[in-house]
Amino acid sequence: MQLDPDWEYVADGVMGGVSQGRASKAEIAGRAAMRLTGQVSLENNGGFVQMAFDLGDGSFDASAWDGIELQVYGNDEEYDLRVRTDELERPWHSFRADFIAPPKWTTIRIPFTAFEPHRTDKSFDPARLRRIGVLAIGREFEADVAVATVSFYTE
Structure with a gap:
């Protein structure tokens, strides 16, 4: 199932x-995409730039x-692929999986079983998915990643 994301930009300035x-x-290379670019800095306890979208109101x-x-x-x-569920209460709670963007x-496929909890003791439940994000995070570097499509897949 292909999604039609309404991406928004968020950075550590928050x-x-x-x-x-x-x-x-x-x-990019003949494909329409959403592109995240920027400089990730660790100054002032920072360290990320992100593009993300919600999966509806709930x-x-x-x-x-x-x-x-x-x-x-x-x-x-x-980069990180981050997901949030409706059970997570704090902005820093998430489930994450890493990928390399060549x-x-x-095509990058990340199974739901690969998502690790971050700063939460909740277990990831794909039935409660709320938000998906792509992040450049955790180290100083130049971010440049484009996403042409986002889909759910079955094996």
Whole structure:
């Protein structure tokens, strides 16, 4: 099931950090995509730039699928795919999985079983999915990753 995300940009400035970036529509190697670019800085307890979208007003039941599939193009750096469920209460609570974005269009499949809890003791439940995000995080580097499609997949 292919999604139609309404991406928004978020950076560590919400917590006092100084990372700079943006999310913008772009055509890359012949494909329309949303592109996250920026400079990740660890100053002032910062360390991320992100593009993310909500799956409606409440939660979305994705339990009929096995995971999330992305069509990505990047700069050979590691990025996080983060998901949030309606059970998570704090902005820093999430479930995360890493991926590399190579400098060519590549299909990345991340099974729901690969998502690790971050700063929460909750277990990931795909029946309660609320938000999906792509982040450049945790180290100083130049972010440049594009996403052409986001889908749920089954094996």
